[in-house]
Amino acid sequence: MRFVFLFISTLTCFFLLGQAIPGNSIMTGLYGEMPYVRDEFMSPLNYTGPGGGAFLGYQYRNPHHFVQSTLNLGGNYLHPAGLSENPSRLYGLRIKLNAQWNRRIISRENTLEWLTGIGWQNKIDFRYNSRFSNSSVTYDVLSSVTWSNIVQKQFHFWNRHWNLAWNSDLMLMSVGSRPGYSTQLEGSIPISIYAWNNSFAFDNQFQLSLLLSNGNAVYLGYGWETLYIAEPQKLYKGIHQILIGTNFRLSR
Amino acid sequence: MKKLKYILFLFVLLGLGSACERLWTPESPKNTPMDNFDVLWNTVDQRYSFFSYKNIHWDSIRHHYESGIYEGMSDRDLFDTLAAMLYDLRDGHVNLRSSFDLSRNWEWYLNSPENFRFSTVEREYLGSDYKIAGSLRYTIIDSIGYVFYGSFSSGISKANLQAINDYFQGTTKAMIIDVRGNGGGYLNNAFTLASWLNNAPNIAYVEYFKTGPGHDDFGNPVKYALSAGSVYYSKPVYILTNRSCYSSTTSFITMAKGLPNVTIVGDTTGGGGGLPADYELPNGWVFRFSTTITTDRYGFNVENGIPPDSVLVYPDSEFTEIKDPVIDEVLRWLN
Numbered sequence: 001m002r003f004v005f006l007f008i009s010t011l012t013c014f015f016l017l018g019q020a021i022p023g024n025s026i027m028t029g030l031y032g033e034m035p036y037v038r039d040e041f042m043s044p045l046n047y048t049g050p051g052g053g054a055f056l057g058y059q060y061r062n063p064h065h066f067v068q069s070t071l072n073l074g075g076n077y078l079h080p081a082g083l084s085e086n087p088s089r090l091y092g093l094r095i096k097l098n099a100q101w102n103r104r105i106i107s108r109e110n111t112l113e114w115l116t117g118i119g120w121q122n123k124i125d126f127r128y129n130s131r132f133s134n135s136s137v138t139y140d141v142l143s144s145v146t147w148s149n150i151v152q153k154q155f156h157f158w159n160r161h162w163n164l165a166w167n168s169d170l171m172l173m174s175v176g177s178r179p180g181y182s183t184q185l186e187g188s189i190p191i192s193i194y195a196w197n198n199s200f201a202f203d204n205q206f207q208l209s210l211l212l213s214n215g216n217a218v219y220l221g222y223g224w225e226t227l228y229i230a231e232p233q234k235l236y237k238g239i240h241q242i243l244i245g246t247n248f249r250l251s252r
Numbered sequence: 253m254k255k256l257k258y259i260l261f262l263f264v265l266l267g268l269g270s271a272c273e274r275l276w277t278p279e280s281p282k283n284t285p286m287d288n289f290d291v292l293w294n295t296v297d298q299r300y301s302f303f304s305y306k307n308i309h310w311d312s313i314r315h316h317y318e319s320g321i322y323e324g325m326s327d328r329d330l331f332d333t334l335a336a337m338l339y340d341l342r343d344g345h346v347n348l349r350s351s352f353d354l355s356r357n358w359e360w361y362l363n364s365p366e367n368f369r370f371s372t373v374e375r376e377y378l379g380s381d382y383k384i385a386g387s388l389r390y391t392i393i394d395s396i397g398y399v400f401y402g403s404f405s406s407g408i409s410k411a412n413l414q415a416i417n418d419y420f421q422g423t424t425k426a427m428i429i430d431v432r433g434n435g436g437g438y439l440n441n442a443f444t445l446a447s448w449l450n451n452a453p454n455i456a457y458v459e460y461f462k463t464g465p466g467h468d469d470f471g472n473p474v475k476y477a478l479s480a481g482s483v484y485y486s487k488p489v490y491i492l493t494n495r496s497c498y499s500s501t502t503s504f505i506t507m508a509k510g511l512p513n514v515t516i517v518g519d520t521t522g523g524g525g526g527l528p529a530d531y532e533l534p535n536g537w538v539f540r541f542s543t544t545i546t547t548d549r550y551g552f553n554v555e556n557g558i559p560p561d562s563v564l565v566y567p568d569s570e571f572t573e574i575k576d577p578v579i580d581e582v583l584r585w586l587n
Contacts, residue, residue: 036273036274036277038277038278038280042530042531042532043531043532044280044281044291044295044532044534045280045281045532045534046277046279046280080280081280082280083280083283083534083536085283085535085536086283086532086534086535086536087536088532088536088538129530129532131530131532131538132530132532132538132540133528133530133540134527134528134529134530134540135528135529135530136530170266180461180462180463181298181299181461181462181463181464181465181469181543182299182301182461182462182527182529182543182544190463202266224273226273228276232463232464236273236276236277236278237273238272238273238274238277
C-alpha cells in the first residue's frame, strides 16, 4: 500500500519555469548536472560527478495565473569527492514530477512580475553502489508541498524580446521515505513526515528566454537544488544544473 | 509593497545561500587509520542488531582495539586490527572486504563436525542418472524421493517443483530434502521451497528492524507470510541439515520447521538470522553487518541456529566414499 501511495504521488509533478508566453504550451529540454551527495545510509563520504537528463512539460499562462506540470528523468555517475583512492562508484537514477500554480501579485509596466503560489513536488532518487552485496541501493523519495515564486522581467535587446526569470520552490512539508537503520527495501518501508524541523529543500533556477515571433521560445537556464534530511539516516544533496529548452505554443 | 520587496530580498538571499552546498555539507572523514576505525566502530555501534542477544560490550571492545591504531600503520595492520574487532561479534554475516583480504568469523561451522560429504552424495546416492530441475538434483532411492539443493543463490521455480512432484507421484512414500552445506543465497528461493511443503497460510518468520541508534532500538515485529504452495508435496518430508546451513538456508528451515509433514534431521543449522547491510570506509574498504533480528513463528531467535527435531550427528570418520550415515539412517527409518 505504501508503494502504491508513493507511486501515485509521483505521477503528478513539477519543475520551475517562469514563462511569459500566454496560452497553452508544451516545453521540452535537456539538462546537465553536477550533484554533490552525502548519503549516510551507505557511506560517510561526499560523492560528486556528472549527470544529465531530459524533461517534458505543459504550462498555461494568462494575465493573472500560471500553471505548470513537468516530468524530469535523469541519471548520474558519482565518485567520492577528494578521495581518489576510494574505488566506490554510485549510479544514480532521478525522477521528478511536478505541478504548480502561481498567481501574479506584482506587475509593473507589464514587464516586471512577481507570481507566487503553491507547488506539488515529487522526487525519487535511487543510488546504486556496485561494490555492495546486500544494501546496494539507497534512495530518497519525497512528495512535498512547496511555496513557489517566480520573478520575471521582459526586455528588448538586439531587436529581440527576452524574458529573464528567477524561479524558486521552497519545501513547506513533505511525506517521504529514506532507508533506516536496517536494510533498504526489505521489511517495512519507513514513511516519515518532513518539515523544517528535520529537513530543508529549496530549488532555484535562473532562466533566460528568447521569445520568438511565432509565440514559441527557446531558453537557457541555470539552477540548483538543495535537500537536507536529518532522519533516519542523514542526507545532504546539492545539485547544480545547466539546461536548454524550448516552448512550443499550442494556443492562446 | 516595501514589505513584499523585503521578503523577496530575503528569499533571494536564502536561495543564493543554498547554492553553496559544500558550506553546509559536513566534510568527508579523512583517510587516516583512526578515522577509518571511528567510522567502522560508530556505524556498527548504531546499526548492528545482536549486541544484547550476544551480550557483547562494544565500548569495551573499542577500548581494547583503539590502542592498536596509530598514524602510519600499514594497511594490513589496520585491516587485521579492524578484522579482529569485528571477529568479536561472532557473526557470519560480518565481513570486512579489501582488495587483499576478506575478514570473517566462520567458527559457527568450523568448530563442528561437517556431518556431510558431497562427493559421496553425488557419486553414491544421486548416482549417474539423477534428474535436475532448475538447481534441484533429484532421484528416487528405495521408494524415497531424494532432492539435493546446494545453494539458495541458484534459482528454483514452481515449474521445477511441479516436475519433481510429477516424477515422485505414486512412486515415493516420503521425500528427503538435503540442504547440508548450503550456505544461503536469495530469500525468495527459500520461500519458494518452503511453500512446496506448506498447504495452509502460515507465518514464515518474524523480523525486528532497527529503528534507532540504541542497541535495543527495534520496531514492531514484522510477520512474513508463508503462502500455501500451489504445488504441494503431501507426504512426509525429512530435511537434512548441518552447521553449514546458514542465512537463507536457516530461513528456509525456520519456515519449514513445525509444518505438519516436516521433520528436521541432522545438526543445528549455522544460523545467520540478521539481514546484512553494507557500509564503506574512507579508504574504500567495505564492511557488512547484521541489522535485524529474526525469530521463528514461535519467537525463537534463529541467529545461532535452529536445532533439528532429530539429532543425527556423526564424526567425519563415518562418512566414507560409499556411505553417508545420515541418509542411511533416515532411509532405514522410512523403510
